[in-house]
Amino acid sequence: MLLELSSDQEFFQKTTARFLAENAPVAELRRLRDDPVGFRSTYWRQGAELGWTSLLVAEGDGGVSISGRGLVDLALVAYEFGRHAAPGPLVSTNVVASALSVAGTESQKELIAALLDGTATGAWGITEAAPHDGLSNLTFDIALDGDELVLNGVKRTVESASQASHLLITGRTRAGAAAAAGLTQVIVPTGTKGISLVPMSGVDLSRRFSVVKFDQVRVPASSVLGRVGEAGADVERQLQQALVLLSAEAVGAMQAAFDMTVEWSFDRYSFGRPLASYQALKHRFALMATWLQASHAISDEAASAVTDGRDDAPELVSAAKAYVGQYGAELLQDCVQLHGGIGVTFEHDLHLFLRRITLIRTLLGTPDEHQRRIAGLISRRLSPPQPLTGGSAS
């Protein structure tokens, strides 16, 4: 998290922190284990009133601004979400609201109001099932047929799909008479004929995901967000936003677990000494403190780079996701080890953060995948590729 906040940012962050402490206490998180939705509608509406869903939306579309750098401000909320292992589809709702604001037609933008006031949540389907679960080998087919689009394929790990009235779907359009080949995005009502949802189980107590299947789904061509076959830049921007928010959220969870474990090391005595007095353990804490500060640093740097549209933004978001994914999980597992047996019980709070980190590690690209993306960026930098005929996701 940023070392220095403006007074507005500080107020904004503290408000969310206080709200989450009161409305998403650990007892509530445990209760949500058996809740099919994963959050209360009043909770989400109140959060929306605090500004959780308005920061990536243009002011003309009803958005609000704290510092003028919306993604940096929203990363403060994401960080608090991590620190409290908070419920709710923060990332997908904001990405969808932003996508509509940037590329939507006037009628598509009518969907924004409900996202802003918290009466609706957003769902974004981009990733698919193995072996096509990489970010750049999407196979979901969006074909133009007269004044209709035909959608076929499976989107997997779509957050909050069962709650959303509409889905934002990212797919691929093959070259044809009427369209260039490339990525295409559509906004479709979740209830459209041919769409079926399979709810997924998962490690996190409150976050809910679905597999969404499209079988010959026909929607009017006006469902396209932007232009057919030309969504590459929009998708990249959405991906960067989502990666920044996921990284910030992971850092919050790391911080909470680390603070908890440092406290424990002073409180817990073995052989007449606090755990904090053993050098073997002190050095592990030093390593964890280093991973944690490095995670703060790269997560903030990525947020800043995306906000400012810097050339190194694609590399930094992948570096943030790769680093936080890998070392976040290592830090949490070390926290478990330092707690001993209590660390693997449901009664202790540590697993709430372990679950959140474990989930984030896999969402929108594992550490390995982001490392490969970085290698690809370096390759392109050093030897620009020949012009491609097909579209690609990045």
Next chain:
Amino acid sequence: MNHEVESVESIESFRERARAFIRAKLQPAAPKAASVVRGDVTDEEELAAVAREREVQRALFDAGLAGVCVPREYGGQGLTPAHQRVLNAELRGYEYPSRAQVPTFTPCLAVLLEFGTEEQKLKHVPAILKGEELWMQFLSEPSSGSDVAGAITTAVRKGDEWILNGSKVWTTGAWWSDWGLCLARTNWEVSKHSGLTVFMFPIKSPGIEVRRIEMLNGSKEFCEEFLTDVRVPDTDRIGGVDTGWTVGSRWMFYERMGRNSPLVTMPEGSARSSGNAGATMHAIADAGGRLTDPRAQELIGEAQTLHVVGDALRRRVTQGITTRTLSDQSSAIFRLYAGLSETRRTTIAFELAGSAGATWVDDDDGELAEWGIDFLMRQAVCIGGGTTEMAANVISERVLGMPREVTPDRELAFRNVPRSRSKSG
């Protein structure tokens, strides 16, 4: 009192001035500087580089760009760390006096500024800023590395002078340097930290023998020195008699700051660590025909990740210490990160090079060759400048506030502290 109000030069005006100087007077950085750690620099090349860097330091001084954060009364510019960052940014891609920075500007100059007398500062600070004095640390000893306060090099007072005897080690480039900052024991009858004093002396003083150490990779960058009846006037003592650890602990602090110190001039992105980033790994994988191998791609991405995370962490720690939002001991966090990150990247380079990393044909294996030599030296970055274990102690004890290690030597007169197996057995 007469208050003379001097307006601080604006950042923009400073930037213009720095840019004009750099473009007019400095040469572009060598495309791939030979690495002293790899041991492929001859003495003649090293001495020529030192001479050129003294010239560059002098040119910076003449242009009003040396000692940006050093007070004006000692020849500095009296400006802020923000000005120094601007200079570093403008220097990107240009030569700079690298051998004049660490340890001369930090920790040596930093220690002088904090503990030197007015006379000492007036004599040495301007000379340092002009490139006339390159300083080295006479700190580690053969019998005490991490335990620097266990120094046994001894200074005995004789009238207005001190007579020093003992040996020091791991001084970088002592054979071409001018002055040494030396920690010595002045009292054996009190506890370890209570009997130390800090001195300075010209390295070419009578009684100092400098011997170069050959590292396992052939590098002769480091030296050891033998001090035999070296006479140092009391006016060259820094800080009080027997209170040298007050100086010493700040000395360690300034050493850990290293290139993050606002006293250090170093082009942005020029740290040696950037050498083993993604582009280098890409070149190795390319030479080995492995660019399409997903495992190789992951290793390239991992190296680049560690590199850019390190850059972000350095900025964060520097900003945090400057604005007091992080403990000033947090530089140990960057130190630990840097050691672990660089060792991992050395391993990655060696891994990507395959067998040619360990056995190569000269002039034939190109980018694949010689990485095994770097691998042999891999741990050097976790040892030099304070070990990563000491950094871990600092982080846990001073940043996180965990209990200090039990040290039996604190209670004893230093003379009675066990210093080897035979003496304690």
